[in-house]
Amino acid sequence: MRDRDHPFLRPLWRRVALVAVCFVWAGLEFLGGSPMWGMIALAMGGYGAWQYLYLYGSEKPDDPGGDTADRS
Template sequence: MKSNTAHPFLDPLWRRVLLVVACAVWAAIETYHQNTFWATMVGAVTVYGAWEYLYNYRPSTEDKTPDSGA
């Protein structure tokens, strides 16, 4: 399944890192308060976000390939 995670707002690395860190902090807070269901849910979102936005991210500028003109 091809997901569309490329957006010009997320092209700077610091924004993607901030997004993943915010989710990780949220998961840690839920764990601290012993809300295991929400800690698991937000932890899964954190893992997915790290995969899509840090490991597998392609900038939105790469999506626009010019025609070769041949």
């Protein structure tokens, strides 16, 4: 889940679907009486929402040339 710049994740619907699956999974675990697995799936959904919906594309890649200041 750490490579949020992967080409598979470019379409918004895929990122939303991944996060939604985690939250649905958490709900099913809670309804099934497994609160531990529900919390794990809920944490995965929260982390996915943070990475794929909030932070996606917000960080700019590092400048390969380094500092752009004039080095005279």
